[in-house]
Amino acid sequence: MRKVSIQTRYERLAAEIESVCREAGRDPDEVVFVAVSKTVGPDEVAQAAAAGACNFGENRPEGLLEKQPLFSDAAWHFIGNIQSRRIGDIVAHADIVHSLYQQRHADKIDAAARAAGKVQDVLLEVNVSGEASKSGLAPDAVEPMLAHCLALPGLRVRGLMTMAPQGDLQRAKASFGGLRELRDRLKSAHPECDDPAFMHDLSMGMSEDWREGIAAGATIVRIGRAVFDDAFE
Numbered sequence: 001m002r003k004v005s006i007q008t009r010y011e012r013l014a015a016e017i018e019s020v021c022r023e024a025g026r027d028p029d030e031v032v033f034v035a036v037s038k039t040v041g042p043d044e045v046a047q048a049a050a051a052g053a054c055n056f057g058e059n060r061p062e063g064l065l066e067k068q069p070l071f072s073d074a075a076w077h078f079i080g081n082i083q084s085r086r087i088g089d090i091v092a093h094a095d096i097v098h099s100l101y102q103q104r105h106a107d108k109i110d111a112a113a114r115a116a117g118k119v120q121d122v123l124l125e126v127n128v129s130g131e132a133s134k135s136g137l138a139p140d141a142v143e144p145m146l147a148h149c150l151a152l153p154g155l156r157v158r159g160l161m162t163m164a165p166q167g168d169l170q171r172a173k174a175s176f177g178g179l180r181e182l183r184d185r186l187k188s189a190h191p192e193c194d195d196p197a198f199m200h201d202l203s204m205g206m207s208e209d210w211r212e213g214i215a216a217g218a219t220i221v222r223i224g225r226a227v228f229d230d231a232f233e
């Protein structure tokens, strides 16, 4: 038996996110709570959905393809490693891709999106902290990548995503602040992009550091264990 149901865990977190937003002087409606369902199956997704979850995150195409059609009213966020041969599947099932950092993948997403008659929302993944174990663009490689993406009509760049160093909230804060500065700089460098969604989003913060993410301006938090893992306190 679980100690606490997924429904209760989700509801508690949603309430806590709201109060952390208010403490930070932010409107809770500005922050999207993505329940990262990569470790669970459709039954657990259904329990979160019953508690009000309407955004889910998957890091593998298999999980996205299995669960998205069952919960197609929800928005599905692809947050994992992109492989070229799975791009058609990802574009067919993801509302937004958080983990784009290679030009050749941008080209393939553009082609797949145009073939499907859609514009694919994407975020550019940035390795703000510079850890060798992390994927993503180096901060000074984001500008040329953005310029490349802006020439692709099948893509809409909605913002930036990062993963903070784990186990050190001070370093997490620093990398979230760095991502925000970069987003602000890139947005003002492209006044010709008048779509309000352009470079609006900051996807930053997970189970252990979402509070710091919201304080630093996150518009999307990606929370897995705190929703679905009964052992996570």
Ligand SMILES: *Cc1c(COP(=O)(O)O)cnc(C)c1O
Residues within 6 Å of the ligand: 036, 038, 059, 079, 080, 163, 206, 207, 208, 222, 223, 224, 225, 226
């Ligand atoms: C798994 C994952 C998350 C959620 O992590 P938790 O620590 O379980 O909240 C967020 N973002 C990405 C990219 C992930 O792979």
